Amino acid sequence: MTAQVLDGRAVAAALLDRVGREVSEFVADHGRVPVLATVLVGDDPASHTYVRMKANRCLKAGMHSHRLTLASSISTETLVHQLRELSDDPAVDGILLQHPVPAHLDERAAFEAIDPAKDVDGVTRTSFAAMAFGEDGFHSATPGGIMALLDAYDIPLAGRHAVVVGRSAILGKPAGMLLLARDATVTYCHSRTADLAARVAEADIVVAAVGRPGLIRGAWIKPGAVVVDAGYADNTGDVEHAAAAERASYLTPVPGGVGPMTIATLLAQTIRAARQHEAARQPSVQPVRGAI
Structure with missing residues (x-):
């Protein structure tokens, strides 16, 4: 058996084409361009690269990317203030705080300063609750992208055993x-799980979300399982790919699998937020008493 590739680049390109059409319709209807505000703290090269990639994708989709770069020495209070200002700005539709932030900052406090209506990266408690309860809301961008990728290949999920390796608040848990x-x-x-190999071997669907290259051995994969590798470190995923490809039915490449879907999901949720903001601005029409 040789696994079929879950081609995130191709699926993301189709999603971004749709987003571009939706943006064009939005501009025609409302006379303004949707705005995604990106907040970057510090000078981490990888974070700068990610934010630049997201800005380029915004431009290609017809959106505007408003970038705010802050010094790594700022306080949590300053970061929270900046995010609240963006939340209150009617010109901003979506907010992305590039993570991780410097270790001295309270990242959770910063996330919670984002208006849930603008939380297009799905990092607030409100967004997590919506995912947990199956309510309308924004998905965490990478998990949401994973679901869109699985759907694009018509992979059935109901009744199947999914093993998620990793429990971060913005990837594994959601x-x-x-x-x-x-x-x-x-x-x-997670790191305290006894006999990880046995747990992975039981899975119909494996989602690896740790960031430790080669953590998941190919020999652990159940024949025919679907393997989604969301880990990334040194251009390598969490899964031992060559060996896993001999056993899995579907497998994401690294890079080119989950990463492109994350950005595409972020932009899809931004245009959705923009539409919701415009709908909220429309005055509700109340019936006139006595009217015929």
Whole structure:
């Protein structure tokens, strides 16, 4: 068996084409361009690269990217203030705080300063609750991208056993919630899990979300399983790919699998937020008493 590639680049390109059409329609209807504000703290080269990539994708989709770069020495209070200002700015539709932020900052406090209506990266408690309860809201961008990628290949989820390796608040945990909402049976694994190999071997769907190259051995993969590698470190994923490809039915490449879907999901949620903001600005029409 040789795994079929889950081609995130191709699926993301199709999604971004749709986003571009939706942006054009939005501009024609409302006379303004949707705006995604990106907040970058510090001078980490990888973070700068990611923000630049997102800005370029915004431009190609017809959106405006408003970039705010802050010194690594700022306080949590200053960061929270800046994010609240963006939340209050009617010209801004979506807000992305590039993570991780410098270690001295309270990242959770910063995330919670983002208006949930502009949380297009799905990092607030409100967004997580919406994912957990199956309510309308924004998905965490990478887990949301994973779900869109699985759907693009018509991979059934209901009744299947999904093992999520990793429990971060913006990747592992929400990925499990989204799979659970689609009627998969979900097991979370983490650094304290006993016999990780055995847990992975039980999985119909594996989502690797740790950032430790080669953590998931190919020999652990159940024959025919679907493997989504969301880990990334030194241009390598969490899964031992060559060996996993001999056993899995579907497998994401690294790079070119989950990464492109993250950005595409972010922009899809930004145009959705822009439409919701315009709908909220429209005055509600109340019936006139006595009218015929």
